[in-house]
Amino acid sequence: MFDKLLARLNSFTHSHTAIDEHIWQQTVAAVPLLQSQDAQALAELRAMSGRFLAEKHFFGGDGLEPTPAMAVRVAALACLPVLHLGYHWLDGIRELVIYPEKFLVHREEQDEYGVVHERYEPLSGEAWEHGTLVLAWPDVVDSGLMSDGYNVVIHEVAHVLDVRNGAFxxxxxxxxxxxxxxxxxxxxxxxxxxxxxxxxxxxxxxxxxxxxxxxxxxxxxxxxxxxxxxxxxxxxxxxxxxxxxxxxxx
Ligand SMILES: [Zn+2]
Incomplete structure (x- = not known):
């Protein structure tokens, strides 16, 4: 009861972006996982996504400019896992970087002889310890289809939840x-x-x-x-x- 009251007080004080009705409807229509939610869950998810959009910074990589529709889709998929846990579970996320394709990450590995090998690995998503989520847009589009179990946004958010008590x-x-x-x-x-x-x-x-x-x-x-x-x-x-x-x- 007291928790509910606190949550309500918080909901009056935090910043919030009103999500355009057309963009929201298009987003839900495009993502079967969102469509599968009931009306109450969708209303809560929309409110939470509005807060996410107001509080987290979205950037594009490799010349991509994230559109409002892209940001709404990412926000809704990111908030879905914490719909019942609570929005504060996403406090660890400060910014999101969206790439137009899989992005290359530089890796260095030392072999058994002490020789360091460098390589570039193409990634669909990555969660950094200090609050950055990196996502490849085509993989976001492939998320939420309820077919092959794939969801890069939920995957990276799970890492964010995992590290809340100190370690991945x-x-x-x-x-x-x-x-x-x-x-x-x-x-x-x-x-x-x-x-x-x-x-x-x-x-x-x-x-x-x-x-x-x-x-x-x-x-x-x-x-x-x-x-x-x-x-x-x-x-x-x-x-x-x-x-x-x-x-x-x-
Ligand atoms: Zn992972």
Whole structure:
């Protein structure tokens, strides 16, 4: 009750951008994941997206100028995962950079002989520790289709939630009613099982990128929670149940 009152007071004091009706309707129509939300959730999501647009800075990379429609689509997809957790879970995001295509990130790796190898890796999205989300626009367009489990915006937002308690490790701070020990047991078992499947050349039910690190496992399974909960439930029912508690309506 008191929380609700505080939330209401906050909603009167924060800045907010009114989203153009036509752009909002076009955005919802273009993204099946948004269309699948009920009227109340969409109204809350629109309000939260308006706040996101007012508070976060949008930039373009490689000559792209983000249009209002692009920013609204990114904002709605970014706010959806925290619709029930609360907007403050996105406090860690300060700016968003949208590239017209996959962007190249410079990597340096030292091999066993101490030789440093440089390479450029093309990425669809990246979350930086100090509040920048980088996204490739074609991948944003491929997000929210509820077909292949792919959602680059939810993936990067999951990393932002993950690092809120200090490290990218697949263990975000949990709402009070959740059992942190059980979370660790369920996620560790599923992460190990996925790695064993891949070692045995068994085709996994979710994107094998999840097996690369616990933070990627959390980010990829978060994508499936929203995009293909059926696949996630079939692959890792205990993780599906944990994510339903984490992202769900309290
Ligand atoms: Zn990732």
């Amino acid at each position: 490790n697949g263990f975000p701070p949990l709402p009070l009613q959740m059992d942190a020990g059980q979370w660790t047991v369920d996620f560790s078992a599923a992460f190990d099982a996925l790695n064993r499947q891949l070692d045995a050349d068994i085709e996994p039910l979710i994107d094998p990128y999840a097996a690369t690190a616990p933070t990627e496992f959390f980010a990829v399974t978060s994508e499936y929670h929203f995009e293909r909960p059926d696949n996630l439930h079939q692959a890792f029912p205990a993780v599906a149940a944990q994510l339903a508690l984490f992202y769900g309506r309290p």
